[in-house]
Amino acid sequence: MADQNYDAIVVGSGISGGWAAKELTEKGLKVLLLERGKNVEHVKDYKSATTAPWEVPHRGMDTQGMIKAHPVLKRDYVLNELNLDFWAHEAECPYVEEKPFNWFRGYQVGGRSLTWGRQSYRLGDIDFEANAKDGIAVDWPIRYKDLAPWYDHVEKFIGVNGSIEGLPQLPDGHFLPAMEMNCVEKDVAQRIKAHYKGVRTMIMGRSANLTAPKTGRAQCQYRNKCWLGCPFGAYFSTQSSTLPAAVQTGNLTLRPFSIVTRVLYDKDKKKATGVEVLDAETNQTYEYNAKIIFLCASAFNSTWVLMNSATDIWPEGLGSSSGELGHNVMDHHFRAGASGTMEGYEDKYYYGRRPNGIYIPRFRNLFGDKRDYIRGFGYQGGASRDKWSKKVAELGIGIELKEAFAEPGEWTIGITGFGEILPYHENRIYLSKEVKDKWGLPALVTDAELKENELKMRQDMMSDGAEMLEAAGAKNVHSWDSGYTFGQGIHEMGTARMGKDPKTSVLNGNNQVWDAKNVFVTDGAAMTSAACQNPSLTYMALTARACDFAINELKKQNI
Numbered sequence: 001m002a003d004q005n006y007d008a009i010v011v012g013s014g015i016s017g018g019w020a021a022k023e024l025t026e027k028g029l030k031v032l033l034l035e036r037g038k039n040v041e042h043v044k045d046y047k048s049a050t051t052a053p054w055e056v057p058h059r060g061m062d063t064q065g066m067i068k069a070h071p072v073l074k075r076d077y078v079l080n081e082l083n084l085d086f087w088a089h090e091a092e093c094p095y096v097e098e099k100p101f102n103w104f105r106g107y108q109v110g111g112r113s114l115t116w117g118r119q120s121y122r123l124g125d126i127d128f129e130a131n132a133k134d135g136i137a138v139d140w141p142i143r144y145k146d147l148a149p150w151y152d153h154v155e156k157f158i159g160v161n162g163s164i165e166g167l168p169q170l171p172d173g174h175f176l177p178a179m180e181m182n183c184v185e186k187d188v189a190q191r192i193k194a195h196y197k198g199v200r201t202m203i204m205g206r207s208a209n210l211t212a213p214k215t216g217r218a219q220c221q222y223r224n225k226c227w228l229g230c231p232f233g234a235y236f237s238t239q240s241s242t243l244p245a246a247v248q249t250g251n252l253t254l255r256p257f258s259i260v261t262r263v264l265y266d267k268d269k270k271k272a273t274g275v276e277v278l279d280a281e282t283n284q285t286y287e288y289n290a291k292i293i294f295l296c297a298s299a300f301n302s303t304w305v306l307m308n309s310a311t312d313i314w315p316e317g318l319g320s321s322s323g324e325l326g327h328n329v330m331d332h333h334f335r336a337g338a339s340g341t342m343e344g345y346e347d348k349y350y351y352g353r354r355p356n357g358i359y360i361p362r363f364r365n366l367f368g369d370k371r372d373y374i375r376g377f378g379y380q381g382g383a384s385r386d387k388w389s390k391k392v393a394e395l396g397i398g399i400e401l402k403e404a405f406a407e408p409g410e411w412t413i414g415i416t417g418f419g420e421i422l423p424y425h426e427n428r429i430y431l432s433k434e435v436k437d438k439w440g441l442p443a444l445v446t447d448a449e450l451k452e453n454e455l456k457m458r459q460d461m462m463s464d465g466a467e468m469l470e471a472a473g474a475k476n477v478h479s480w481d482s483g484y485t486f487g488q489g490i491h492e493m494g495t496a497r498m499g500k501d502p503k504t505s506v507l508n509g510n511n512q513v514w515d516a517k518n519v520f521v522t523d524g525a526a527m528t529s530a531a532c533q534n535p536s537l538t539y540m541a542l543t544a545r546a547c548d549f550a551i552n553e554l555k556k557q558n559i
Contacts, residue, residue, distance in 0.1 A: 006032040009290040011260045012297030014111025016523040016539045018238030020294040023547035025251035032253045037107035039256040042239035046229030048082040078104050083228050092438040101446035102487040110238040115227050118208040120160045121533035122151050122171040131529050134374050137423040138499045140528045141509030150541040158236040162206035170361040176211045178204045182350040184342050184383035191472040200363045207356040208236035222352030257281045262309040271518045292518045292550050299524035303495040319506045319513045328423040329448040330530040332489035336458045336481040338465030339414035340474030357382035373456040377532050381415035417461030420532040423494050448486045496525035511546040518559040522546050
């Protein structure tokens with residue numbers, strides 16, 4: 001058996017876990033990286049990344065077998081023949097929906113870093129101060145100045161393309177050259193800025209796709225197949241970026257098929273001593289020891305580990321002394337916005353398949369604006385030309401059909417709002433006493449829903465979107481709300497929140513579990529509020545910051 005003693009154990013190999021492994025190994029620690037799923041090797045295991053649709057048995061379409069085997073994935077676009085292996089097997093890993101919840105999980109090395117949307121935005125003081133200002137939940141224990149240098153650190157390493165805008169609600173970062181808007185987007189952006197006198201603005205999205213090469217990684221090829229794994233390493237993932245850096249140090253041990261069932265706690269020493277691991281292939285149980293433990297298994301799974309680490313001291317789990325463990329579930333609600341057509345650009349087109357869109361930063365409840373709800377939303381979207389296939393239903397055969405195939409359709413533009421969900425204590429997850437997974441471990445129960453604040457916000461997502469597109473000259477504008485189910489944003493957050501007081505939070509300002517200072521949680525579980533920006537960049541920055549703190553505390557023998 002391999003060595004069971006390490007300096008640090010990292011649970012989960014996704015966006016946060018990969019960063020923890022990189023930072024800790026580069027600082028000289030011997031690190032065990034535990035992943036519950038299979039290994040996925042960079043390039044070699046991206047089986048559909050360079051495959052044409054006609055080379056796939058069902059052309060990438062959902063089969064009846066897939067639909068039956070994946071009743072949750074089938075609810076949205078994530079069910080796809082081309083990357084089905086990047087999603088958890090639902091029959092083996094069930095969960096219980098007390099209220100409807102779409103939990104899309106990635107159980108393999110790299111986790112959801114292989115399938116994420118790559119949108120990378122900083123939170124600012126407007127976001128870190130919001131809870132205190134609004135009297136909601138608890139105050140963040142940190143401010144933008146605490147995280148800003150770590151945002152820099154992360155952006156420089158992963159590569160984020162974007163533009164410097166000087167917007168108070170959306171801090172600028174360390175950017176590679178921005179991707180270019182197409183001709184329609186450029187005109188719409190100019191018209192929105194002029195019409196709203198800069199209060200509302202449309203910018204190019206900030207995404208973790210390289211627009212200039214980095215060592216070991218090529219720049220984006222504009223294929224827009226990121227969700228299949230990128231053989232060029234052009235977008236940030238564990239495989240393309242943090243894992244190679246950790247491996248290069250010689251300090252990393254990666255163990256896939258390792259389900260961490262609990263954190264081992266010594267009540268006399270008042271700290272964790274290691275973790276218990278169930279081998280997913282052999283069902284054998286092992287214990288690994290370490291000085292520090294980083295839980296980075298995704299918000300719900302990290303919280304599951306804490307809950308399942310119950311002791312006679314904390315019967316509800318390690319970190320449960322505040323009564324907040326598992327509570328304050330957040331996501332981003334979306335699928336509401338507006339779209340329209342743009343005339344006068346029939347002689348223009350664009351090149352490539354840009355894996356990025358436009359972004360309209362939050363403007364509601366800012367700059368003197370006051371609504372009948374608190375917080376706000378941003379928009380993501382873009383303009384494009386319809387494909388020739390739009391014509392087929394209208395035409396028969398012969399020369400007219402052939403001519404139609406040679407011409408693209410009309411220009412359309414659409415924007416979708418992404419809104420903040422407040423941290424309600426009653427939105428929660430907990431362990432089921434009846435339902436078990438394939439390995440006999442308790443399943444999670446989800447119990448979360450939107451409240452009045454979010455429902456009011458969705459009305460503005462639609463009406464504001466339509467208003468802006470009309471102001472920008474769009475025709476046939478219509479707004480829509482296609483319905484949102486909690487979890488659909490794939491941004492689970494808040495179930496082990498940071499705070500200033502151990503009586504009201506699970507983690508302190510350095511991401512340490514109040515009840516065990518050598519245990520750190522740095523994924524979405526740590527979020528005290530959600531803001532409306534995509535959160536992954538913040539997880540990475542929090543992780544790098546916490547690793548630096550942990551190293552210094554080890555040197556001081558404080559943990």
